[in-house]
Amino acid sequence: MAKGLPNDLQLLAGAARAVPAAAERTGRIAGHDRRIARAAAGDRQAAAELLGELLPRVRNLVRFLCPGDSEVDDHSQAALIEILRALPGFEGRSALTTWADRITVRVTLRRVRKSRSQQASLQPLDEGEIRDSTPPPDGSAMTRRQLAEMLDRLPEPQRQVLVLHHLIGMSVPEVAEALEVPFETARSRLRLATGRLRALCVDDGAADD
Amino acid sequence: MTERERLPAELSRLLTLEPLDADPGPAAPLDGAARRALIEGALANWAATGTHAAAARRPRTLAWLAAAGALCVGSAAAYYTAQPGGHFAAPPTPEDAEPLQRAPLHAPAPAPEPAPMAPPATPETQVTAEPPTAARPARAAEDLLARANRLRGQGRYRAAERAYLEVVQRAPGGPSAEVARIAAADLRLERLDNAGGALGLYRRALRRPGPLEVEALWGSARALRALGRPAEERKTLQRLLKRHPSAAPARSAQGRLDALSTTGSQGPWSK
Numbered sequence: 001m002a003k004g005l006p007n008d009l010q011l012l013a014g015a016a017r018a019v020p021a022a023a024e025r026t027g028r029i030a031g032h033d034r035r036i037a038r039a040a041a042g043d044r045q046a047a048a049e050l051l052g053e054l055l056p057r058v059r060n061l062v063r064f065l066c067p068g069d070s071e072v073d074d075h076s077q078a079a080l081i082e083i084l085r086a087l088p089g090f091e092g093r094s095a096l097t098t099w100a101d102r103i104t105v106r107v108t109l110r111r112v113r114k115s116r117s118q119q120a121s122l123q124p125l126d127e128g129e130i131r132d133s134t135p136p137p138d139g140s141a142m143t144r145r146q147l148a149e150m151l152d153r154l155p156e157p158q159r160q161v162l163v164l165h166h167l168i169g170m171s172v173p174e175v176a177e178a179l180e181v182p183f184e185t186a187r188s189r190l191r192l193a194t195g196r197l198r199a200l201c202v203d204d205g206a207a208d209d
Numbered sequence: 210m211t212e213r214e215r216l217p218a219e220l221s222r223l224l225t226l227e228p229l230d231a232d233p234g235p236a237a238p239l240d241g242a243a244r245r246a247l248i249e250g251a252l253a254n255w256a257a258t259g260t261h262a263a264a265a266r267r268p269r270t271l272a273w274l275a276a277a278g279a280l281c282v283g284s285a286a287a288y289y290t291a292q293p294g295g296h297f298a299a300p301p302t303p304e305d306a307e308p309l310q311r312a313p314l315h316a317p318a319p320a321p322e323p324a325p326m327a328p329p330a331t332p333e334t335q336v337t338a339e340p341p342t343a344a345r346p347a348r349a350a351e352d353l354l355a356r357a358n359r360l361r362g363q364g365r366y367r368a369a370e371r372a373y374l375e376v377v378q379r380a381p382g383g384p385s386a387e388v389a390r391i392a393a394a395d396l397r398l399e400r401l402d403n404a405g406g407a408l409g410l411y412r413r414a415l416r417r418p419g420p421l422e423v424e425a426l427w428g429s430a431r432a433l434r435a436l437g438r439p440a441e442e443r444k445t446l447q448r449l450l451k452r453h454p455s456a457a458p459a460r461s462a463q464g465r466l467d468a469l470s471t472t473g474s475q476g477p478w479s480k
Contacts, residue, residue: 044252051248059236069237073247073362074355076236080251147220148235166216194216201220 029053031092031099040087047087050096051080057097058083058104064163065108067152075111079104101168105178109160116156150200157181158193165190242392243358245421246373249388250354354385357392366400382417390414391424398428404435423449427458430465443469 029036029050038046055076062075083100090099151159157179164170164178176186239247357372373396376389394410397403411432414425426449433442446466450459 044256047255048248048252051251052244055239055244055248056236059239063236069362070359072236073239073243073358077247077251077355080248081254084251084255145235197216197220 028098029096031090031095033096036087036090036092036096039084040090047084051084054080054083054097054100058100061101061104061167062108063148064151064167065105065160066112067156067159071111071115075108076104078111079107082107105164105168109178112156112160150197153200154193154196158189158196161186161189162193162197237362239358239362242395243361246354246358246388246392249384253383253385353379354389357389361392361396366396370396370401384419387414387419387421391421391428394425394428394432398432398435404432408432408436423453423456423458426453427456427462430462434465439469 033050035043035046035050039050058079059072059076062072062079063069066072066075079100083103086103090096151163154162160179161175164175165172170178172187172190173183175190176183179186181189353372353376357369357376360366360369360372370393373389373393377386377393380386390410391414394407394414396407397410398407408429411425411429414421415429418425426445430442430445430449433439433445443466446462446469449456449462450466453459
């Protein structure tokens with residue numbers, strides 16, 4: 001076993017080097033992608049390739065879900081680990097990316113809840129942290145980042161409801177279940193979040209209405 | 210009218226997952242070394258906790274862990290030993306004993322004593338202690354590698370360097386340490402204006418060539434160039450091209466080698 005590892009890791013290193021181009025080029029990972037079965041069977045190279053392609057999406061989703069940049073990579077790595085662990089149970093009925101989105105949401109929310117429970121009170125958003133973050137050079141990325149920063153200005157519960165509903169496409173009952181809140185609470189938060197975001201858009205002149 | 214329809218059109222356009230596949234998203238950019246470290250950390254955790262199929266086929270016994278080979282052993286050791294307030298049965302090997310100031314990676318928290326380990330404590334025997342829970346290795350991986358990545362992402366390069374070296378010191382010989390060593394070397398070379406220190410780390414990585422040998426060779430060559438040592442740089446580039454002719458930096462390495470041959474120590478190639 002040990003004898004084969006260096007080659008596997010050599011390939012892993014190659015896969016990791018190839019990540020940026022692959023991740024930016026490709027979109028979804030189909031449910032029937034052969035690497036999924038290989039990774040589920042313990043193939044390290046296949047797992048590394050899949051993680052490399054999933055990583056940008058996972059990080060972006062985490063960033064949409066959480067205020068600021070400081071926890072993005074921690075949460076993302078936890079999500080990747082959970083994705084790998086759950087891979088043998090993936091049935092291929094949807095795109096891997098869609099399935100991975102759900103896991104990322106679950107892991108991130110769990111970690112946010114845990115972090116919140118460890119704090120005496122929710123820390124207010126650190127404006128400086130947001131302003132100091134490095135803006136991506138691309139114009140569309142700036143806009144997307146601005147949107148994330150706008151979401152940072154929403155109360156956390158409202159932000160989560162809005163992201164789960166509008167970004168992930170969960171129904172309100174699904175959102176309520178994911179957040180472990182009553183249906184009416186989820187619906188109310190969604191309504192508030194939507195209204196608040198609209199107001200922020202108007203204030204910032206970022207919206208086109 | 211649904212809640213979705215009430216969103217401004219511009220936000221609806223951005224609040225979809227599909228564009229995230231093709232366009233840069235809201236997360237801050239991640240450089241190559243941090244990306245590799247993040248992925249490697251996840252993979253190492255996957256292997257160390259025995260959740261991948263290869264491990265699942267085997268009982269997670271002490272005997273298996275002892276026979277798993279230096280790489281898996283090192284990986285497991287990294288996560289079994291690198292706990293908040295954890296214990297390190299064996300000191301780092303001399304080659305890994307970096308003169309570093311130990312960074313307070315996380316607030317020390319009381320942790321249960323690991324199971325008794327058979328002396329003498331070597332990196333291999335450390336892993337004979339089963340972790341109290343499967344979650345401990347995961348936490349350690351996140352606490353160490355991910356924290357180093359985060360510091361790097363925040364532009365706190367010296368703190369990130371210390372954090373990477375902490376990983377090296379805690380788990381010498383493991384894949385996590387290898388990634389961390391290269392990441393620390395890259396920081397020294399590219400951000401901390403310490404080419405000499407970077408060269409030392411790259412060379413340590415090359416003493417036991419592993420999966421990141423390409424990065425170590427390429428880093429060594431760049432460090433040697435920064436130090437103005439063209440003869441050694443040439444040898445390193447030749448070694449890289451001989452051992453990894455199709456690796457990503459091979460083309461640049463060949464270009465630099467050509468430049469060294471034609472113009473002496475200087476050339477158009479830039480680091």
